Amino acid sequence: METTLIAEKVEQAKDAVGASEADAWLTFCRETNEIAEPCLPYILGFDVVWPTAIVIGPAHSTVILGTHDSPNAEELDVHEVKPYDESIREPLQATLSGLDAEKIAVNFDRDDNVADGLTHGLYLRLQELLPGRELVSAGDIISEVRGIKSPTEQERITAAAETTADLLDGLAEEWTPEMTEAEAADWLHERMREAGYASAWSWDYCPTVHAGGDSDPGHTLPGELRVPEGELLHVDFGVVKDSYAADIQRIWVRGEPEPGLQAAFEDVRAAIDAGHEALEPGAVGYEVDAAAREELTARGRETFDHGFGHQVGRTAHDGGLLLGPQWDRYGDSVVGDVRPGELYTMELGLDTKWGYVGQEEMVRVTEDGTEFVVEPQTELRRLSE
Known part of the structure; x- marks a missing residue:
């Protein structure tokens, strides 16, 4: 017990x-x-x-x-x-x-x-x-x-996030040009079964895998698409380990990225960094979200249709304060203050002809600011063939 x-x-x-x-x-x-x-x-x-x-x-x-x-x-x-x-x-x-x-x-x-x-x-x-x-x-x-996560909770969430990141790295190492979205999901599921990990959301949709520009972004079932040359593999994934969850998104490009893809990645990172800079004890949820949106629109990009961040704990979406816009669907969940000990995702993306440039990082709030739970993805990674 x-x-x-x-x-x-x-x-x-x-x-x-x-x-x-x-x-x-x-x-x-x-x-x-x-x-x-x-x-x-x-x-x-x-x-x-x-x-x-x-x-x-x-x-x-x-x-x-x-x-x-x-x-x-x-x-x-x-x-x-x-x-x-x-x-x-x-x-x-x-x-x-x-x-x-x-x-x-x-x-x-x-x-x-x-x-x-x-x-x-x-x-x-x-x-x-x-x-x-x-x-x-x-x-x-x-x-x-x-x-506000206790010491035991913080340790378990960190372990779940590290495990999730390691499995994503393993998938990238095992990837081949013949691998479909469904086969990528199966590879992760098999590793989870072997270790006894549960999924951070519905098993069939965790991981969410998108291969290239023909794949529809969102919470979709992995299909039979493969990653074309110059396009993206995007994975949204999290395991539950010792009853606590993680939620991370990573992307890789097959081959050399076109300048437009590199620019899209940099714009997404800049928007996440802007939200991250605003995320600190006492910050208001919707103001953190606004900082990320303003950076994205200042770069000439369309904004995203979801909140910038949510809390993570026993589930991927752990309730409490949201880092989201003041939309009716979110009610008062975005008007509270950020507190030390809370743990949030920061996520957004752009739908491009090369695929979904989606990023999601996990950060814990400290007395002085924030710290990443696992190392963020700060550059566009390559798939090795």
Whole structure:
């Protein structure tokens, strides 16, 4: 069981509750093998069957769960454990009363999917169980707990990123002119199966492989295209190692690049560098995105139709603050401040006649700025035949 990791995250959660306007954070869930609660891996670490409540206050945490699930919680040795048989009502009410908790943060959020695990039915049930108490969004608390990575999380994300980069280098070494997109994906999948790695997003689409200018960019299935002379191999890829993910994009050219391709690569790198320069503690999400866009348009390029960056953690898209534009589809997820301990991608690309010039790097935010998780791609690499 992930005792060390969960202990780290629960201590973070206590601090986050203490800094919030809520008196306690309540994660309420049931049958999590059927409907997953995104916060459970951080604060409990195992699936539950009966209705379960994890209550975290500024200095104390309690888990209230069915008798048959309670031995797992006892073994964890992180929370006070209150088993029940017939009803969760009385121990839940007593726990909240012991914290003088009237304003309760619960897991719903308009814009952040990883903070929106409470189903509507369970929300109605909470209203019935806790009459007179105010239920508010736990989005800000969850954003801090999930976004600011603990030492254990930082180590695991770094390991996943290094593994991803090594596998991408291995693919480039094994590439031949006869290799199709699908065969490139199969090569990576075989290495993942051998090592027991999961994919950072849907297996069939991870990796995403694009061979040359005839390949449609985006989250597409690898097909039968091969890389023509002078054109690009683009791969978007990430493994999950020890429950934590990576998300990196790399490109290679077959043969000598034309000047237009080299210029496109340099413009993409300049835009990423501009966003990177703006990314620091206290920066606002949409302002970081704007810095990258402004550099790209200043170079006469069309801008990209997605956010510049997202957080990475247990999944490739880890919720919390986005480095994105103020578009309706992103809601308020782009208006928060960047914090030390968070880890972001920086990504954008250009669709050219030689293929998709897509780049994606991973950076962690430090107290003073940022640092790359793995070495960035700063030059156009060649495929060796």
